[in-house]
Amino acid sequence: MVQGKEEGTIEQFPAWLNQELFREYLERDFPDLKTVKSFRLETTGGNGENYTTLLLRAKFELELKDGSQQSTSYMAKVLPNNGNRENVISWQVFEKERTTYGQYVPEFEQMYRDAGKKITFGAHYYEPKEPLKEEEVIVLEDLGRRGFRNVNRHIGLDIQHAEAVLEKLAHFHAASAVRFQLKGAYPAVYNRNLCSKQDDFKEFRHNQIKAFVEALPLYEASDLAQSVESFGRQAEDMFQQYAPQIDGEFRVLNHGDAWCNNFMFQYDKSTGKISEIYFVDLQMSRFCSPAQDLLYFILSSTQLDIKIAKFDHFIKYYHDKLTENLKLLKYPKQLPSLRGLHQSIFTYGDWILPIITVLLPIVLVDGSDDANMDSMMDSEGSGEKFRNNLFKNPRIIRNQKEILPWAHRRGAFEVPK
Template identity: 30%
Template sequence: MAVPKWLDSDYVQTILRKAEKDDSIRVSSLSVKPAIAKGENYASDLYRLNVDYSRILEGRQVTESKSVITKVATDGGCRDEMARESRFFEIEMSMMSETLPRMQEILTSHGMSASLSAQCLHIQEADPKHLFLEDLLVAGFRLADRRKGLDLDHCLVAMRNLAKFHAASVALGEKDLQAVKKYNKGMFDKNQCNAVIEFYPGRAKMLAEEVANWPELSPRIRQKLAKLPEGLYERGCEAALLREDDFNVLTHGDVWTNNMMFRYDENHKPIDHRFLDFQISNYASPVLDLLYFFATSPNDDVRKQHRELIVREYHAALTTAMAQLKCSTAGPSLEYIMDSLRKRALFEVILTFSILPLALFDLKSAISPEEAEEYNVEHERLSYKGELFRKVMTRILPLYDSMGLLDTQNGLR
């Protein structure tokens, strides 16, 4: 991943001066490196900038150091069309520079210490589109291991912050409904671009082709999976449909392990959490975030044993946060959340088919680092051959079948 030529000392100095409101800043040294491993960047390029600079404080010159993240919209590659036509990067710039600061201010003004995301230092809407963000690594935050999946402690910490995110969006919507409703197109929308519409049935087809070689599954399941891709996106749109009479929030839209960071105590227990990557945030039912999370992020023991506990924790945190924020909107009951999860369950199934294989696959072990840099559809096809994915799916697919979720007529139940 080559460093953009424009990302140099002069440009970083200009951005720091604007962010810090201090024209005395002078950059003396800049180091730029990829912020994530090859093969992990799906729709953006991330760079970590280590900057040494001087400034004038109280009449004397002082030297300081800072680490920031620069996130750059991709220019080429297999997902560029999807990102460009769906305006993913524009959505994130709007979220980071406008909406999230307002949500954060609502939380802070009501005495809530929760933080939702990294601080946004700068955005550029013209090409090359990019963001300058706080480096959460400096504050002690780390990514969890997506292949191991999240244990119960991680899940509960994440759900508490997701509840506060949703509650803050409700409070913001009560002040300015358009501020949240303007994010009006999720990944499942009849007006989405062809690249998105074709993505999910294509991944279901990849799964069906691989499962055909799994003798541990019944022929009936293999036959159902072979038929499932036809009309799948339309049924996904039904499952994700915005209903004005529902309890709706601004969703994160992409709640999986790689889009959150945790901070730990001295016993390595997660105690704090931040969200990353707001490129497909949209106004919808909050259960879509829950279903996305369940499809992609907990380890399999948590999936089997603690699903209801996690939902209860989310609901309790949402109810508490909405009360603290003095929301006039009536919050959903636990029974309503549970019923909505059941009715929209196909959404989870589709994400399990399309995102979970990527979450569980060790791309670097299957291909060279050079190949990983040029991520493509064939690499995704390899992910369906992962042993860990196969182990999880041979347990989950019979469960989905028993619930009728592999039947081709299923949508919003």
């Protein structure tokens, strides 16, 4: 029997997402399975936590052949039941994530094992024997069962958590760069974060920049209005843009959506220290400079008092870990220099505006009924209300006061001549 959460309804869940879908995974995990006693679907997170997909927890009570009882659960990622459903299909994010989890993550982990180092990048991915033909679903291990959890996105990551993320990104990036040299190019789907056939976000970007410019006085940055408006008018959608082909550029498979909710932490029970960190949401990976992940992560997800003050420290820390792992994996080309990495971060400075006008406000906004993709795309009504919440809450005001002068000094809003 399928049940929803007390506050939910059965109708919010796809009818095909039933216990039979999980049968092959249960039989793999429990070879002595006798029967499924109960099955329950639950939504995860809350308002403002998921925008592009619907993430559900499938909970089971089992009876084994020896008569004992066992509880287990899986995470299932499916298409959203909203107006953004067709967009998500066009982005090819499920295709990309299946390939990353099913092929590249195991390859990268094996590369480290071959080099004498145990690295795990994320939850166990359950690859189906026969994928569904007309529906999209990705089934993963429920990391909550092993004590993994997120850090509060409103507070952000302290220096220890931030360095743990940067080290894990360095592991992932290094393996992806070595694999590229050994086996050649990644599929074309990895040339962009979102693989839309057309740009459906022009009106959204216009509305977002307009609301952001109107809020600049709150950030004590009224003098930037003309620059931001001009830059925003000509800027491409970074999420749909093809990765530039720059001669000699060091490139990696970026996580692509590297903000705090997409990293889960496990802690040592005796010391309370971080014992492991796993990625989630590998649906927006792009093969380009690691500058994308670095700007995206540091500006969106670190605590305010270290976001700018420790920015260069974070880049140096990441570079040290990157080169260490490239050496371990026997990267066949010249190692990327720290100076080159900083130059690449300037080159990819176009990412700063979408990060601080789209991603960062979403990270810092309170959960509410209108904190969803439909509201984001709405040009009026709930959209106006949501944008007001995005740009005028005290957390974003404090962050923008810190980030905007730094971004301006770096030429982040200069329109190319």
